[in-house]
Amino acid sequence: MNQIPSTPAKIELGHVTHLYLSATRAFMAVRDINLRVEEGEFICLVGPSGCGKTTLLSLMAGLEQPTAGKVWIDGKAVTGTSRQVGYMLQQDYLFNWRTIEDNVFLGLDIQGIRTKENEEYAIHLLEEMELIEVRKSSPTQLSGGMRQRVALVRTLACQPDVLLLDEPFSALDYQTKLKLEDLIFTTLRRHKKTAVLVTHDLSESIAMGDRVYILSRNPGRINSEVIIPSHIRDAIPFDARNETGFQDLFHRVWKEMEVVSDAAKGN
Numbered sequence: 001m002n003q004i005p006s007t008p009a010k011i012e013l014g015h016v017t018h019l020y021l022s023a024t025r026a027f028m029a030v031r032d033i034n035l036r037v038e039e040g041e042f043i044c045l046v047g048p049s050g051c052g053k054t055t056l057l058s059l060m061a062g063l064e065q066p067t068a069g070k071v072w073i074d075g076k077a078v079t080g081t082s083r084q085v086g087y088m089l090q091q092d093y094l095f096n097w098r099t100i101e102d103n104v105f106l107g108l109d110i111q112g113i114r115t116k117e118n119e120e121y122a123i124h125l126l127e128e129m130e131l132i133e134v135r136k137s138s139p140t141q142l143s144g145g146m147r148q149r150v151a152l153v154r155t156l157a158c159q160p161d162v163l164l165l166d167e168p169f170s171a172l173d174y175q176t177k178l179k180l181e182d183l184i185f186t187t188l189r190r191h192k193k194t195a196v197l198v199t200h201d202l203s204e205s206i207a208m209g210d211r212v213y214i215l216s217r218n219p220g221r222i223n224s225e226v227i228i229p230s231h232i233r234d235a236i237p238f239d240a241r242n243e244t245g246f247q248d249l250f251h252r253v254w255k256e257m258e259v260v261s262d263a264a265k266g267n
């Protein structure tokens, strides 16, 4: 039986197992995952390719229903997608025939919440992300980093409390990626969002997260959890990399990754 947790976390996964079914086989993507994310926390999921990171985000977003176990947000079982949860991907999915502003308003249109107040909030976010000058431009005129910032504004404009970020920086050049990490980190903190980031970049996971979960595969399981000390957590990601203890944490996560990657090869 799935028990509702006593103190609701922002996001909770209780004994979650997920199988993908096809006509010929069932594939267990993740098994018995237990995870609790408190309000305002930023957690990162890392692990070898195919260990189920995206599957976990899809379950949190309500895009998939777990085969067994439950997902709760604010103590309520997730039964489908909701406005409360925003999802940002590696690809920005901007429409080149719409202006930046109209791309940002698209989320509000789809959700049926394009009020004057919400439009004003979206414009305010464009200002915060230093995009106001390009609001009437086409996405084709913007760099990759600017396009990802527009995608973030479009997601935040619908005012989700939970942000699921699936490798949002991986298609960017290194310098842009570092700048965007800082901007997204400070924006999510300022707006008190709860976030789950999937990344292959171990340094990014330590620089951005309050906690890092390392997953193993076949099937996807939580192998270990690394809690980031407060002095690293509180620094913006660029500076966090220079904090005392950062390199030790990096080596620890690296070693854990070697263990799960070797285990995956043995499968």
Ligand SMILES: Nc1ncnc2c1ncn2[C@@H]1O[C@H](COP(=O)(O)OP(=O)(O)OP(=O)(O)O)[C@@H](O)[C@H]1O
Pocket (backbone or CB within 6 Å): 020, 021, 027, 028, 029, 047, 048, 049, 050, 051, 052, 053, 054, 055, 056
């Ligand atoms: N729709 C699907 N049908 C069948 N199998 C799937 C489906 N989606 C994912 N899988 C399988 O489930 C496992 C977990 O996939 P998932 O995409 O969640 O992993 P991941 O850790 O995000 O991988 P990557 O780091 O490569 O993005 C993989 O073996 C994948 O092939």
